[in-house]
Amino acid sequence: MIIEGTFPFAAPREVVWELLQDPAVLAQAIPGAKRLDRVEDDRFEGEMHVSVGPVSAAAFSVTVTISDKVSPERFTMTIEGKGPLGFTRGTARVELHDRDGGTLMKYRADLKIGGKIAGVGQRMLDSVSRTMTRQGLEALNREVQNRLAGISVGATSRSPAVRWKLSMVLLLLAIVVLILILRLA
Amino acid sequence: MKPAPFEYYRPETVDEALGLLAEHGSGAKLLAGGQSLVPTMNFRLAQPAVLIDLNALAELEHIEPDGDALRIGAMTRQRQVERSALVAERAPLLHEAVPFIGHPQIRNRGTIGGSIAHADPAAELPVVMLARRARLHVRNRRDARSIPVDEFFTGLFATALGPEEILVDIELPAVPPSTGWAFDEVARRHGDFALVGAAAVVTLDDSGRCRDVRLVFSSVGDGPVLAHEAARQLEGEIPDDAAVRAAAGAAAERDVDPPSDIHASAAYRRQLVRVIGTRVLARAVERARNGSVS
Amino acid sequence: MTSRRFFGERFTRNEDARLLRGLALFVDDVHLDGMLHVAFLRSDYAHARLISVDTAAARARPGVVAVYTADDLGAYWQPGPLLVAPPPIDGLVFNAATQVPLIKDKARHAGEPIAMVVAESRYVAEDALVDIVVDMDPLDAVVDLEAALEPDAPVIHEQHGTNLASHVVQQKGDYQRAHREAALIVKRRFHYDRGVAGALENRGVVAQWDARCEELTVWDTTQAPIPIRSGLARMLGLLESQVRVIAPFVGGGFGSKIMMFYPEEVLLPWAAMRLNRPLKWIEDRQENFYATTQERLQIHDAELALSEDGHILGVHDVFLHDTGAYNPYGLTIPINSQCTLLGPYDVPNYYTEFRVIFTNKTTVTPVRGAGRQHGVFVMERLLDFAAKELGIDRVEIRKRNLLSSDDFPHNHVILFQDSAPLVYDSGNYLPALEKAVDLIGYDEFVREEQPRLRAAGRHVGLGIVSYIEGTGIGPYEGARVTVEPSGQVRVATGVGTQGQGHYTVFAQVVAEVLDVDLDRIHVTTGDTREFHWGTGTFASRGVVVAGSACHEAAVAVRKKILGLASDALGVAENDLELEGGRVRVKDAPERAVDLGELAVRANPLRGAVTPGTEPGLEATAYFGPDRGSTASGVHAMIVEVDRETAMVEIKRYVVVHDSGRVINPMLVEGQIQGGVAHGIGNAFYEQLVYDDTGQLLNASFMDYLLPTATDVPRVEMAHIETPSPLNPLGVKGVGEAGAIPTGAAFAQAVEDALAEDDLEIREIPLSPNRLFEMIRDARATR
Incomplete structure (x- = not known):
């Protein structure tokens, strides 16, 4: 499936970029991230466990590899996730553009989803992916506004060593995994 | 298609059920009729640790x-x-x-x-x-x-x-006078999840203008979708055929952002919103005029 | 033959008393002491290399008795047999690849089994599936039939180096000449998509090894218990007499249960012997969507050459057929498509070519209709388009091309699925078409009703199509008929029964010869201990072939009865008649003897018999026809389309059917009604949706839509009886007929209802979403 869209952040690109480097911010917007470890420079492995609505799923293990990274403009993620309920494979591409004094994020993920969740979850797939993407991005935008107003969630100083891409990975991962898990009614 | 193991409780009072829910927290699921939860558990997409069965609660x-x-x-x-x-x-x-x-x-x-x-x-x-x-x-x-x-x-x-x-x-709440209603849906087969469902409740004033309009759709959003724009267009107006069609058209274009799935594209769902939106509004208006509800 | 009439009567079914009271035995009703339960771990991927399987954690789970992978099977791991050899057609290409019990090197469709867990309960077995750690390397999948043949396509079966499973060309006459001489060429592309068989009862196997008797008993939902018995004996190194396969009551087969040596069918008996414990596996509905064979995807590029007055000069058809991951059933389906396309028409020139393609989807084997749908759809649609272009009424163009009743036997030259030339044995097509025209009220509808309703803004349309169906093919079936000393009659035959009414119709066949009340005739099917020669229930052949064997056996028993009675009553055989379980003297009915008494005489316990005398009032007979008998019919329906919502309602459905002599009209009508339901499902509701990685996107009855009772109209029926000369009963098959022409009739009717949109429907199924798009696109292009 293709998940694509744009999202306007009411903040300059640099602010958005910086935000995306902050894992603590993202963690707040992302339920169910249990673990995410950097195993190589551009490769991450993690485990997610999310429960929403009637669906509560077992853990998914996820591997993400970053490529085509042009800071602070764009990057591509190759995603592989699997668990007892199925798997996902695919790529996601994220771009940031200046737009009217703010930032326009363009995202496009092409994900193949298989196994049990592919077979029984189609009715909800589109709604879930759109809802979760929107909710995640709206949460980020709120944080952008907080920062512009000088209010911080107080996590920006934590984990300075964690790179921006980890944060971005978390965001997109969450979207991916939520899609995976939420699809059944 | 067998569920994963779970603990099972069958409380006999609401208080007892609430106590169990507080005790087991997010690991617990409430079982009412089970028409969605049980298949989800059989697919193992839901694996609650605890099931609290509400079916013995006669008080509800x-x-x-x-x-x-x-x-x-x-x-x-x-x-x-x-x-x-x-x-x-x-x-x-x-x-x-x-x-x-x-x-x-x-x-x-x-x-x-x-x-x-x-x-x-x-x-x-x-x-x-x-x-x-x-x-x-x-x-x-x-x-x-x-x-x-x-x-x-x-x-x-x-x-x-x-x-x-x-x-x-x-x-x-009680239905006000001069109020009409209608429900309809389009489904592949009777009993399937609706491709689009719609309910309309219309209350007319003494001059036959719409005093209150509630038009709600299923299957076109995250939950039931209230068509604000359609209602705004009709309220204060005489709901003739053209006005009703225009309102349903507004709902299709502006109130809903329907999903696509293997059964219906977003474009098809918009068309269905337009069609059955018109149909339920027209029937509700007719009933309101006929004073079906006093 | 007898004084009472047993043929042509609506006898209620002998089996219903047991079925309706819940007393019929289905495989899942088998409960044995110490029985263990089996679950299968199946591949999530449609195409992936298997790197490793770690079952240690699963083995360690309490309640788990054994876990097997391909490596554990040793020499028992073998691909299944090729069930149907390709016919001897010149230049034919056939690359065989048959299913394996458990994946060894790679998965070739989603749901292919990787490991088998045996546990104390199905719950524990499914818990243990989660414990198994599988490492697989996903490969690009082959899904699209045309892309599958591109040079850079991934290859599913490396040994063949191509995804081409087969290539066949058959010809009659000279199509190119027909093309040159034609006044009109109608050329179109047609799609017919995939669905499931959708039996109410999924598959199931119970296997029990009795170490003391050295006997294996297998309860199996198969349509073919005898070949399963023979195959299991061979694979397990047992005598055939040591293996008993029972296909008890089975809740629908529709073809998918004729597919033999499914992995589960092969593995349970092996593991039951190894563990010396009875094992049960019952397929759940989700497994069924992946693990039970399916049918129907074909893409046809077809053209019809016609004269100015609408006579068919020739047909040219080139098509692709999807066989899924394996092709154990040979070429039955695409050859049926080739042969059925010709329909009831006089087609002097025919060029037909197909390619069968391996894809990373569940294996394809026949499902009710077995390729015939496609042929009918293509031909009937081409005729519709031709009629429109030539300005000829659609019924008229069909009439002009029907074979006449003195054209039989009619040789179409090309080879049929049974490897015999396609020769129609008999038929009477025009009266059937005229009767359907009359019953649906065609003339009145077209002249008055439709214009009137159109003027009122309603979109009503009519579809009317003809078809033929090759049925009742060989090779053979057998039956044994025994009169017991009680006077009751036992009939045993090897075919399995899946709800058709065999217990009733075979009893009628025997009663017609012996004149015994139906409730005193006890039929056994599908138990290899009772009868162990035969092939199975498929190709609309149960009554034609097994029924004829029952008849032949009954005739032999009748001969014995008359011989003995002649001795007992001192009257010549010619002066005797059978009535109500007795033999009596024609002119002196008070002089009579019970069949039971004759049965006792036929089995003397002391004294002497004439040398060569066979004991008992019993006979076994076999019947194999020269070739299949050709049934035919006409379907007509009236639909109303809500043009705004694109929903279609079927208002009326008429079937005029010729399946030769009708033994029990109620059973025939039941088959047709059920077949039409299946056909309506294929036409409007059912479609397996695969994505481009080979994932099935609607693997449940939530999203895969079977028509329900409220979606299927009561079919109005009439019978034409043109007896087949190929069997003693004069019958033809009927099990698949209802499902065959439905898509073609539906397409024509919907198109007719939407005449103002000038649509062409060239695909089945047709969902409302798709119809909405077609209406929208038609509007946009005008």
Whole structure:
């Protein structure tokens, strides 16, 4: 499936970029991230466990590899996730553009989803992916506004060593995994 | 297709159920009619550690008048709602909508509260609740509160119910005079999840203009979708055929942002919103004019 | 033959008393002491290399008795047999690849089994599936039939170096000449998509090894218990007499249960012997969507050459057929498509070519209709388009091309699925078409009703199509008929029964010869201990072939009865008649003897018999026809389309059917009604949706839509009886007929209803979403 869209952040690109480097911010917007470890420079492995609505799923293990990274403009993620309920494979591409004094994020993920969740979850797939993407991005935008107003969630100083891409990975991962898990009614 | 192991409780009072819910927290699921939860568990997509079965709670199974309003206990079976003379009299929209839910076997088991709390965007009952401005009465171990329906459905399968709260009672206000209603849906087969469902409630003033319009759709968003723009266009106007068509068109273009799936594209769903939006509004207006409800 | 009439009567079914009271035995009703339960771990991927399987954690789970992978099977791991050899056609290409019991090197469709867990309960077995750690390397999948043949396509079966499973060309006459001489060429592309068989009862196997008797008993939902018995004996190194396969009552087969040596069918008996414990596996509905064979995807590029007055000069058809991951059933389906396309028409020139393609989807084997749908769809649609272009009424163009009743036997030259030339044995097509025209009220509808309703803004349309169906093919079946000393009659035959009414119709066949009340005739099917020669229930052949064997056996028993009675009553055989379980003297009915008494005489316990005398009132007979008999019919329907919602309602459905002599009209009508339901499902509701990685996107009855009772109209039926000369009963098959022409009739009717949109429907199924798009696109292009 293709998940694509744009999202306007009411903040300059640099602010958005910086935000995306902050894992603590993202963690707040992302339920169910249990673990995410950097195993190589551009490769991450993690485990997610999310429960929403009637669906509560077992853990998914996820591997993400970053490529085509042009800071602070764009990057591509190759995603592989699997668990007892199925798997996902695919790529996601994220771009940031200046737009009217703010930032326009363009995202496009092409994900193949298989196994049990592919077979029984189609009715909800589109709604879930759109809802979760929107909710995640709206949460980020709120944080952008907080920062512009000088209010911080107080996590920006934590984990300075964690790179921006980890944060971005978390965001997109969450979207991916939520899609995976939420699809059944 | 066998569920993963779980602990099972069958409380006999609401207080006992609330105590269990507080004790087991987010690992627990409430079992009402089980028409969505049980298949989800059999697919192992839901693997609750604890199942709290509400089916012994006789106190939540009732249909009774409350002044001019109507109260329905959350564990009342959909089939009981369907066959209730009181519901037919005081909540004709609900009466008209219930037969669209699944099949008789499903309604024999499925409950009104279970469907509302589940908040499936394709479900009929949330649409009716929103169209009829229901109040949802909920309890936790210590408190009780009532939630206006406009605040109840908060997203995909999401409601304003707290983690330790149980929906106990549904309150439907009296239908004002000169009010008409209609429910309809398009489904592949009778009983399937609707491709689009719609409910309309229209109240006319003495001059035949729309005083109040509630038009709600299923299967076109995260939950039941209230068509604000359509209502705004009609209110204060004479709801002739052109106005009704225009309002449904506005709903299709501006009030909904429907999903695509293997059964229906977003474009097809918009078309269905336009078509059955028109049909339910027209029927509601006709009933309002005929004074079907006094 | 007898004084009472047993043929042509609506006898209620002998089996219903047991079925309706819940007393019929289905495989899942078998409960044995110490029985263990089996679950299978199946591949999530449609195409992936298997790197490793770690079953240690699963083995360690309490309640788990054994876990097997391909490596554990040793020499028992073998691909299944090729069930149907390709016919001897010149230049034919056939690359065989048959299913394996458990994946060894790679998965070739989603749901292919990787490991088998045996546990104390199905719950524990499914818990243990989660414990198994599988490492697989996903490969690009082959899904699209045309892309599958591109040079850079991934290859599913490396040994063949191509995804081409087969290539066949058959010809009759000279199509190119027909093309040159034609006044009109109608050329179109047609799609017919995939669905499931959708039996109410999924598959199931119970296997029990009795170590003391050295006997294996297998309860199996198969349509073919005898070949399963023979195959298991061979694979397990047992005598055939040591293996008993029972296909008890089975809740629908529709073809998918004729597919033999499914992995589960092979593995349970092996593991039951190894563990010396009875094992049960019952397929759940989700497994069924992946693990039970399916049918129907074909893409046809077809053209019809016609004269100016609408006579068919020739047909040219080139098509692709999807066989899924394996092709154990040979070429039955695409050859049926080739042969059925010709329909009841006089087609002097025919060029037909197909390619069969391996894809990373569940294996394809026949499902009710077995390729015939496609042929009918293509031909009937081409005729519709031709009629429109030539300005000829659609019924008229069919009439002009029907074979006449003195054209039989009619040789179409090309080879049929049974490897015999396609020769129609008999038929009477025009009266059937005229009767359908009359019953549906064609003339009145077209002249009055439709214009009137159109004027009122309603979109109503009519579809009317003809078809033929090759049925009742060989090779053979057998039956044994025994009169017991009680006077009751036992009939045993090898075919399995899946709800058709065999217990009733075979009893009628025997009663017609012996004149015994139906409730005193006890039929056994599908138990290899009772009868162990035969092939199975498929190709609309149960009554034609097994029924004829029952008849032949009954005739032999009748001969014995008359011989003995002649001795007993001192009257010549010619002066005797059978009536109500007795033999009596024609002119002196008070002089009579019970069949039971004759049965006792036929089995003397002392004394002497004439040398060569066979004991008992019993006979076994076999019947194999020269070739299949050709049934035919006409379907007509009236639909109303809600043009705004694109929903279609079937208002009326008429079937005029010729399946030769009708033994029990109620059973025939039941088959047709059920077949039409299946056909309506294929036409409007059912479609397996695969994505481009080979994932099935609607693997449940939530999203895969079977028509329900409220979606299927009561079919109005009439019978034409043109007896087949190829069997003693004069019957033809009927099990698949109802499902075959439905899509073609539906397409024509919907198109007719939407005449103002000038649509062409060239695909089946047609969902409302798709119809909405077609209406929208038609509007946009005008």
